[in-house]
Amino acid sequence: MMRKPDPSMKSRDNSNGATNNHKKGLWSPEEDEKLVNYMLTNGQGCWSEVARNAGLQRCGKSCRLRWINYLRPDLKRGAFSPQEEELIVHLHSILGNRWSQISARLPGRTDNEIKNFLNSTIKKRMKHLSSTASFNASDLAASEHNKDVMVGTGFMSMLVEREISPMYKDLSSNSFFQSMVPNHTENPLLMLEHGRNEFGAAAGYFDPTGSGFSDDNEIFASVDNGRKRELYDPLLENFGDDLKSTKNTIHRNINVRNNNNNNMSENMNNADVGSFWIGEELKVGEWDLENLMNDVSPFPFPDFQSSI
């Protein structure tokens, strides 16, 4: 079920590069038993100590991974329920590839599990798209491994046409956006290309395997040599009514911050699409995730919330 241990390669215990004769590869039932017994008796401590004291020829890192992803008693095994699947997709659209944050909101599920699930789901989605569009298999194969170099290919063109253009139309017609990005173009493809130069590295990075811009589904604009950055999430515009409140939360946050920050720009009043944070004291380039998630948490997932 996994790669063969490479006997020629000594394992590295951690990032310090130290080498040890630690076993690699699949865990045996005996090893599992040792780890479980140790953890249930002693609880979690220093992982390298766990490995040693439990009598395992494993590095601490490997023990930690095994415990967290497989042996923890509160883990829920088996297939995801439809509600879980819906929530995962939902959270991923907001949080991007922050697997640990997504898993934190799915009791009994691990980040690895969710990551694997979504990766396979995305592949299925792409396969489905490929069967309904007129681009060839090589476009698809290449797109899976070339996130931001696919501009201009059939696959990208299709995605831009179907998903990006409507969002971009809203974005580019916004007066605040126009003021921030004076050289913006009406062509979203060109905009994506220009993004690297005009917004900095974070913007214009399009991920065809995800559902939007960059791994965080965010687009940034930089001004004042990066001291301020405004954030717009076109995806929120596409969410259903249950997430409109999320957008409202962001606007509320902006208002709160506005009250607390005299440097707030009046441009905010013109921001009739999307959501922006303005102000030098803000943590740049990140959603206020906790506040964001406060509004997402009531999302219905009745059958697994308390069924560990």
Add this chain to the structure above:
DNA sequence: AAGGAAGCCAACCGCACTTGT
């Protein structure tokens, strides 16, 4: 029935961050 392709998923890898000295 055979074998190749695709999907699944456990575990590894490397990097970044935190903490202690």
Add this chain to the structure above:
DNA sequence: TACAAGTGCGGTTGGCTTCCT
């Protein structure tokens, strides 16, 4: 301040299973 060790995270790998032809 610098360094080392520990930890957590996301990306990736690759063996096993299932599906398809």
